[in-house]
Amino acid sequence: QSALTQPASVSGSPGQSITISCTGTSSDVGNYDYVSWYQQHPGKAPQLMIYDVTKRPSGVSNRFSASKSGNTASLTISGLQAEDEGDYYCSSYTGSSTWVFGGGTKLTVL
Amino acid sequence: EVQLVQSGAEVKKPGESLSISCKGSGYSFSNYWIGWVRQMPGKGLEWMGIIYPGDSDTSYSPSFEGQVTISADKSIGTAYLQWSSLKASDTAMYYCARPRIPVAGDAFDIWGQGTRVTVSS
Numbered sequence: 001q002s003a004l005t006q007p008a009s010v011s012g013s014p015g016q017s018i019t020i021s022c023t024g025t026s027s028d029v030g031n032y033d034y035v036s037w038y039q040q041h042p043g044k045a046p047q048l049m050i051y052d053v054t055k056r057p058s059g060v061s062n063r064f065s066a067s068k069s070g071n072t073a074s075l076t077i078s079g080l081q082a083e084d085e086g087d088y089y090c091s092s093y094t095g096s097s098t099w100v101f102g103g104g105t106k107l108t109v110l
Numbered sequence: 111e112v113q114l115v116q117s118g119a120e121v122k123k124p125g126e127s128l129s130i131s132c133k134g135s136g137y138s139f140s141n142y143w144i145g146w147v148r149q150m151p152g153k154g155l156e157w158m159g160i161i162y163p164g165d166s167d168t169s170y171s172p173s174f175e176g177q178v179t180i181s182a183d184k185s186i187g188t189a190y191l192q193w194s195s196l197k198a199s200d201t202a203m204y205y206c207a208r209p210r211i212p213v214a215g216d217a218f219d220i221w222g223q224g225t226r227v228t229v230s231s
Contacts (some may be wrong), residue, residue, distance in 0.1 A: 005157070032215060046207075047221075051210060051216070091155075091157070098160075099157045099167055101147075
């Protein structure tokens, strides 16, 4: 059960859009529509931003959107704001009550 | 308010045992899975395992099977993560988390505040 693959870092200027990829396999991302994305600020617990591949929990800005194609999921943040800076993790259900996280991506707002 | 409250930070020596806790409130504790996640210093999130308090059904990541024990006491709404013999490499922040809905595979939207474990001689 290997970690999902994410870029180590991405950056963008305020107002721009960025996309973070999350690549798994046909046993996880490719097999289940249970991909989620979490935001983590330093010293804080993770916060759910996207669930079931594309859905946003109540209270999460509509600047956050996501999709999946085959074994790769993607998170897009549009209209970047300083408060978006932090670490982002994807996660996928892998069956039999097990999950896997991605390695994490550090987003820097320039 | 639905929340998970974890026990406080621990400082232990290698070889010692430890149990940290995660108390749920504001919902039916027995009906929702509780997962545990490790975050080593400066590193990413790692899924450790999960328990269904209703019947104590437990599943572990292969990386953590045999290294830790996950349990729950539904009568007091508390889940536990236990070590029988700590190693320095167990030094990390540990989070418990609950899924949005009581469905296998659902994402985790309620997180504890984390318990920092430091293992040092």
